[in-house]
Structures are given as structure tokens and as C-alpha cells.
Amino acid sequence: MxxxxxxxxxxxxxxxxxxxxxxxxxxxxxxxxxxxxxxxxxxxxxxxxxxxxxxxxxxxxxxxxxxxxxxxxxxxxxxxxxxxxxxxxxxxxxxxxxxxxxxxxxxxxxxxxxxxxxxxxxxxxxxxxxxxxxxxxxxxxxxxxxxxxxxxxxxxxxxxxxxxxxxxxxxxxxxxxxxxxxxxxxxxxxxxxxxxxxxxxxxxxxxxxxxxxxxxxxxxxxxxxxAAEYLGAGIVGEALPPRARGSHKGDFGHVLVVGGAPGFGGAALLASQTAARLGAGKVSLATAPEHVAASLTRTPEVMARGVRGVSDARPLLDGADVIVVGPGLGQGAWGQGLLQAALEVGKPLVVDADALNLLVTCWPGTRRDDWLLTPHPGEAGRLLDCSGGEVQADRLAAVKRLQAERGGTVILKGAGSLVAGPSGVGLCPFGNPGMASGGMGDVLSGLLGALVAQGLTLESAGRVGVVLHARAADRAAAGQGERGLLAGDLASYARILANG
Ligand SMILES: NC(=O)C1=CN([C@@H]2O[C@H](COP(=O)(O)OP(=O)(O)OC[C@H]3O[C@@H](n4cnc5c(N)ncnc54)[C@H](OP(=O)(O)O)[C@@H]3O)[C@@H](O)[C@H]2O)[C@@H](O)CC1
Ligand SMILES: [K+]
CATH class of the missing domain: 3.40.50.10260 (YjeF N-terminal domain)
Incomplete structure (x- = not known):
């Protein structure tokens, strides 16, 4: 590419x-x-x-x-x-x-x-x-x-x-x-x-x-x-041209975010809210019932449903065009069951956070072409059975090995995020240390879901997504500084960038 x-x-x-x-x-x-x-x-x-x-x-x-x-x-x-x-x-x-x-x-x-x-x-x-x-x-x-x-x-x-x-x-x-x-x-x-x-x-x-x-x-x-392509700011505009005047919401896909185990609601809220902000036609959230009210209050555009288990989630999984699974999912029976159902439904997947940890323990040999894995160095280390330090010592080798073993597209997060997919490796030169704070990964996964829903391939979504995410963080930091940057601050800047 x-x-x-x-x-x-x-x-x-x-x-x-x-x-x-x-x-x-x-x-x-x-x-x-x-x-x-x-x-x-x-x-x-x-x-x-x-x-x-x-x-x-x-x-x-x-x-x-x-x-x-x-x-x-x-x-x-x-x-x-x-x-x-x-x-x-x-x-x-x-x-x-x-x-x-x-x-x-x-x-x-x-x-x-x-x-x-x-x-x-x-x-x-x-x-x-x-x-x-x-x-x-x-x-x-x-x-x-x-x-x-x-x-x-x-x-x-x-x-x-x-x-x-x-x-x-x-x-x-x-x-x-x-x-x-x-x-x-x-x-x-x-x-x-x-x-x-x-x-x-x-x-x-x-x-x-x-x-x-x-x-x-x-x-x-x-x-x-x-070894890699340096991803320039221009890839965003190339991938997201202006919309046709006659567009309707069905043209821009339906993202389902699956996450937010009891007691861990914030991550899935951030992911689903970002998916809505970045232009998905529709966004649903399958989360523990206790988080539904918070989601509806914060982002009524997101169709939040309380799911007690897999049977509650089935219609949501069937209705989605792309599934973001992992933010706040937990590694217990609730999360494991939902991940299994998401893996079986045959839709493109963005797999993050606890879902990655569950892959290590429950699906160690699984590989597929239609998923986008988004580990940080610690999660990549667990997937590769080595330490996060070893991943950092040779990030290129780590992301290539992970992509070879697991298939699809893999984003290795951290300064200079790397995106390995079928056509090679892309490197994101943007971003700042303000991004070293909780929730940034959840925002990225929601953003990726929105891009896939709008028709980008998983690989293209990975490349465009890391650039949008990091440039949004740079814009946000330019105004108010790096320290104290909130993940939730990024969506509105990413929205501006996504609209040229
Ligand atoms: N014509 C060309 O090809 C052009 C090349 N170009 C330039 O050449 C550069 C590459 O040059 P290069 O290959 O000679 O290596 P280079 O980086 O100077 O170092 C080699 C010496 O470092 C040492 N050393 C090594 N490891 C060490 C360690 N761990 N700890 C300590 N010391 C260590 C070791 O020396 P020694 O210990 O034997 O004294 C070794 O001999 C390239 O970066 C660019 O700037 C440009 O001018 C364009 C034209
Ligand atoms: K030098």
C-alpha cells in the first residue's frame, strides 16, 4: 500500500x-x-x-x-x-x-x-x-x-x-x-x-x-x-473524501462496541462515543446493564444495551458491520463469552485490551485475516510470550512477528506506533507524551471501528486511525499542554481532522 x-x-x-x-x-x-x-x-x-x-x-x-x-x-x-x-x-x-x-x-x-x-x-x-x-x-x-x-x-x-x-x-x-x-x-x-x-x-x-x-x-x-512507510498527515484526507450530498446513515456502517464488564464502564463508553464522533452511521454498545444509564446520559446517539450474557448480545452482534471488542471487557466468564460470540459471528473485528489478554489464554493459536489487533507493548509481550521490554527493544520485529502469527492487521501502540498489515508496515510519526494516560487506547479502538464502518479496509483503518488519533492529541496538546490531556479530549479534534 x-x-x-x-x-x-x-x-x-x-x-x-x-x-x-x-x-x-x-x-x-x-x-x-x-x-x-x-x-x-x-x-x-x-x-x-x-x-x-x-x-x-x-x-x-x-x-x-x-x-x-x-x-x-x-x-x-x-x-x-x-x-x-x-x-x-x-x-x-x-x-x-x-x-x-x-x-x-x-x-x-x-x-x-x-x-x-x-x-x-x-x-x-x-x-x-x-x-x-x-x-x-x-x-x-x-x-x-x-x-x-x-x-x-x-x-x-x-x-x-x-x-x-x-x-x-x-x-x-x-x-x-x-x-x-x-x-x-x-x-x-x-x-x-x-x-x-x-x-x-x-x-x-x-x-x-x-x-x-x-x-x-x-x-x-x-x-x-x-522496513516501513512513514505515514504522513495527508493519508487522512486521501482515505476520507467529502461525503456525497445524498448520503444516509446506512452508507456509513454500524459499529458495535462490546465491553464494560460490571465495575469497568468507562472504557466502553469512551470507545462508543468516539465511534459516533468519527462518523459511523450508527453505534451500538453492548455493556453490563449498570453502565447503560451513564452511556445514555453522556452520548444519547449511542444505542446502549445492557447485556447479562451472550444471548442478550446476539441480535446486536448480528446487526453490526464491525465489532470493537475489548474495552473494559474483563477476563471473566462474561467477557470470555462475549468475545467467543464476537469471534464466531464472522464480522470484521477491532480487538483491544482485555480481549487481547483473553486471546493469549483462551485462543492461543487463532489467526484470521479480518481482525485488527491493537496491543500496547505489554499486551504484545503477552501475545508473543516475552516481556514488554523485549518488544520495545525491537518494535519492528515484534509487530511483524505478531502479524505473521495472528494474521490481519496489528497496531503496536507507543511512541512511533507501527501498523503491520498484508502490504507491509506503516509508522506513525505523530503523537506526544500526553497520550500516556488512561483511556487513549479505548478512544483509538472506537475511532478504528468508525473508519472500518465507513468502508476502509482494516489495514487502511489502522494506518489512518493511528495518524488521526496522534494528530488529534497533538492538536489538543498544542492548545492546553501535554500534561493532563484527557482521552476524551481527542474525539472533537479527530473529528475536525477527519473533515479536512
Ligand atoms: N561511503 C559511505 O558508505 C557513506 C557513509 N556515510 C556515513 O557513514 C556512516 C556509517 O559508517 P561506518 O559503517 O563506517 O560505521 P560508523 O557508524 O562510522 O561506526 C563504525 C565504528 O564504530 C565503532 N563501534 C561500532 N560499534 C560500537 C560500539 N558498540 N561501541 C563503541 N564503538 C563502536 C567501531 O570502531 P572501533 O571500536 O573499531 O574503533 C566501528 O569501526 C553513516 O552513518 C554515515 O554517517 C555517509 O558519509 C555517506 C557515505
Ligand atoms: K552520529
Whole structure:
């Protein structure tokens, strides 16, 4: 599934392959200058971004490691020196050990009149901007010394920081911090955008992200399946065009929310209310009888019915076009019976919260094409029989495995939500920490139900839904701040976005 609003995200091995193709395509036989030409372009692009962001800076501290990321740093240092900036050039490994294009980049810095000083524990960083050219896509495993100490010093320096290609210590594939990582204000990444800059812990490390493709031709990406598509804001409008004037409620589907076991009413109320706000033609709620009055008072548009067990729910299940099952469902006999009935009725399902936990215990091997599973990392860990921490350490692998095992479409929630479906993985770049609060998942499940009811496939609903949900949260936070954001605040913002 591709869209004008999507951009491809790659893994480190794939970026290396793209580099290799570009260099091979531009090199004359016996020519070793093509790699250096690409590195010069990378350094120039990064330096241009630095000047754009910090036009007043007169002194830089450039910290270089031992690979090609260091090579980019030496190019930046040389360009800055040639422009008359003062440069504190620091080498974590002796430049004599550099090879290939990185060694040539170091020569370029020497020709510009610079001499790299060896990094020492008591070195003080005196540039107005620190350039992190320590570790790039070649990082393997937990950051070792002396790099770890240098990264701590950069973070403690209080200086503005530009990371070259990726903040050192951040894994380019998973976005995991491998022990420690540079906290950048600006990251300039090259050639192909990397998944790890958008998922895992990336949001706390990357700062502003500038992507520069260095003019690499499209052929260099041929036959490489991107690890994920970056889901842009435009996918919402593409999926939800203006309605025909002659529309009626039957055109926009009937969502049934099943949840709200005795004592747990709020989640199902939030889900059903959101489904109504996001344009479902009709919304019903099957919940414990004690929650019906609250639902009718809060959202009379939702047809709330008290169900004591499966037989009460049958007509509702039969009348629905899509079923959202799980919010506040509980894991007792009431919830288990209703989930079983929902699984048997043969309608598209959005499966969340307690319904996911019940899948682990009662339906461990079940897979189907017509469901959308929406776990947070803890629920994903239970479904995959591992810890939530392990899921977070490699979110892409986790969501792909879950989709392969369970079928359908899977949304792995959390910063940089991932949506894995039959056509690949999409990544949501929006959202904020205000969303780390109760009820957000219930709102998402209701929103997804509304999108499926309006005719989106489960996969498309998953992609559009995470973007709508996260952008609504960003809009809400922009007005009143992240802290204290209520899940119930999102629906009205999501409604505005869904109407273009
Ligand atoms: N021509 C091109 O291809 C282009 C490439 N480009 C640039 O190259 C970058 C990739 O360069 P790369 O592959 O040389 O790896 P890179 O990230 O510099 O690090 C390698 C060194 O890091 C070290 N190290 C590794 N793991 C470690 C750990 N856990 N803990 C501590 N140290 C660790 C290890 O060094 P050692 O320990 O042996 O001293 C290893 O040798 C890419 O991000 C982009 O910036 C652009 O210029 C465009 C053109
Ligand atoms: K770096």
C-alpha cells in the first residue's frame, strides 16, 4: 500500500546497500573517489543544516569516531574552518587509524588547517554547537568506552548538539538506546531515512530531523522493500473524501462496541462515543446493564444495551458491520463469552485490551485475516510470550512477528506506533507524551471501528486511525499542554481532522 503521503524508512543494512549501489554506479573502473564524493555531499548537507539552524554560531566542537560517520565529521570541520569558523576538533580514535574515504576526509580537515586533538576525560567542549560524528549506522551492540564517556560528556555539556546521520548510541534499526545515546537538537540524516530515527526511544534523542537524500537516484532503492512507510498527515484526507450530498446513515456502517464488564464502564463508553464522533452511521454498545444509564446520559446517539450474557448480545452482534471488542471487557466468564460470540459471528473485528489478554489464554493459536489487533507493548509481550521490554527493544520485529502469527492487521501502540498489515508496515510519526494516560487506547479502538464502518479496509483503518488519533492529541496538546490531556479530549479534534 503506497500513498503520496508516505515516505520509505530503511534498515542500516539496506542503507549500506544503497550507498554501495550509488558508489558503484558513479565510479569509473579503478576509481576510489566515488565513496569520498558521497561523503563530501553528506558533510556539505549537514553543514548547511547547521548554518540554517545556528546562523550566529562562531565556534564548533566536532567529535569524530573511527568509521565513516567520523569522515562526515571531518568534512564538516573542514567546511567550517574554510568559512572562518573556529573549530575544536576532537578525535576519539587516532586519525591515523582511519581508512578509505574517512581517511581522505581527515586529510581534507588537515588541509583546512585543523589538527585533531585526542579526546581526554577532562576535555571541555567549548563550541557553541557540538557536532556528534562518533557513531552512525555502523554501531553494533551496547556502546563501549571510550565512546560512552564521550556521549555522557556531550549530554552534560549543555551545548546545542547536531547529530550526523543518527545520534550516537541510537540503534538505526530499532530506535533503542544502546546503553547511552547523544541527545541531539538536530539530526541530519542522509541517503535514506532510517526506521530507528522514528520509533523506540528516538523521540527523546533525535530532536529536529532533517532528511537529505543527497540526490541519490530512485534506482538505488530498487528491489529493496522498505522496513516501513512513514505515514504522513495527508493519508487522512486521501482515505476520507467529502461525503456525497445524498448520503444516509446506512452508507456509513454500524459499529458495535462490546465491553464494560460490571465495575469497568468507562472504557466502553469512551470507545462508543468516539465511534459516533468519527462518523459511523450508527453505534451500538453492548455493556453490563449498570453502565447503560451513564452511556445514555453522556452520548444519547449511542444505542446502549445492557447485556447479562451472550444471548442478550446476539441480535446486536448480528446487526453490526464491525465489532470493537475489548474495552473494559474483563477476563471473566462474561467477557470470555462475549468475545467467543464476537469471534464466531464472522464480522470484521477491532480487538483491544482485555480481549487481547483473553486471546493469549483462551485462543492461543487463532489467526484470521479480518481482525485488527491493537496491543500496547505489554499486551504484545503477552501475545508473543516475552516481556514488554523485549518488544520495545525491537518494535519492528515484534509487530511483524505478531502479524505473521495472528494474521490481519496489528497496531503496536507507543511512541512511533507501527501498523503491520498484508502490504507491509506503516509508522506513525505523530503523537506526544500526553497520550500516556488512561483511556487513549479505548478512544483509538472506537475511532478504528468508525473508519472500518465507513468502508476502509482494516489495514487502511489502522494506518489512518493511528495518524488521526496522534494528530488529534497533538492538536489538543498544542492548545492546553501535554500534561493532563484527557482521552476524551481527542474525539472533537479527530473529528475536525477527519473533515479536512
Ligand atoms: N561511503 C559511505 O558508505 C557513506 C557513509 N556515510 C556515513 O557513514 C556512516 C556509517 O559508517 P561506518 O559503517 O563506517 O560505521 P560508523 O557508524 O562510522 O561506526 C563504525 C565504528 O564504530 C565503532 N563501534 C561500532 N560499534 C560500537 C560500539 N558498540 N561501541 C563503541 N564503538 C563502536 C567501531 O570502531 P572501533 O571500536 O573499531 O574503533 C566501528 O569501526 C553513516 O552513518 C554515515 O554517517 C555517509 O558519509 C555517506 C557515505
Ligand atoms: K552520529
Amino acid at each position: 503506497s500513498s503520496h503521503s508516505c515516505r520509505s524508512l530503511y534498515l542500516a543494512d539496506q542503507v549500506r546497500e544503497i550507498d554501495r549501489r550509488v558508489i558503484a554506479a558513479s565510479a569509473e573502473p579503478g576509481d576510489d573517489a566515488a565513496g569520498f564524493a558521497l561523503m563530501r555531499r553528506a558533510g556539505q548537507a549537514a553543514y548547511a543544516e547547521l548554518r540554517r539552524r545556528w546562523p550566529e554560531a562562531r565556534r564548533l566542537s566536532v567529535l569524530c569516531g573511527s568509521g565513516n560517520n567520523a569522515g562526515d565529521g571531518y568534512v564538516i570541520a573542514a567546511l567550517a574552518a574554510c568559512e572562518g569558523l573556529s573549530v575544536q576538533l576532537l578525535a576519539v580514535r587516532e586519525p591515523e587509524a582511519l581508512k578509505g574515504e574517512a581517511a581522505r576526509a581527515h586529510e581534507m580537515a588537515v588541509l583546512a588547517g585543523l589538527r585533531a586533538e585526542p579526546w581526554q576525560a577532562d576535555t571541555s567542549l567549548d563550541g557553541e554547537v557540538v557536532v556528534d560524528a562518533l557513531l552512525g549506522t555502523g554501531l553494533g551492540g551496547e556502546v563501549r568506552e571510550p565512546y560512552a564517556g564521550v556521549i555522557e560528556a556531550i549530554n552534560a555539556s549543555g551545548r546545542a548538539v547536531m547529530a550526523v546521520d543518527i545520534p550516537s548510541g541510537l540503534a538505526a534499526d530499532s530506535g533503542a538506546v544502546l546503553g547511552c545515546a547523544v541527545r541531539a537538537d538536530l539530526t541530519v540524516t542522509f541517503i535514506a531515512d532510517k526506521l530507528g530515527l522514528h520509533t523506540g526511544q528516538a523521540a527523546d534523542q533525535v530532536g529536529e530531523l532533517a532528511f537529505r537524500d543527497l540526490g541519490v537516484p530512485a534506482e538505488a532503492h530498487e528491489n529493496l522493500t522498505p
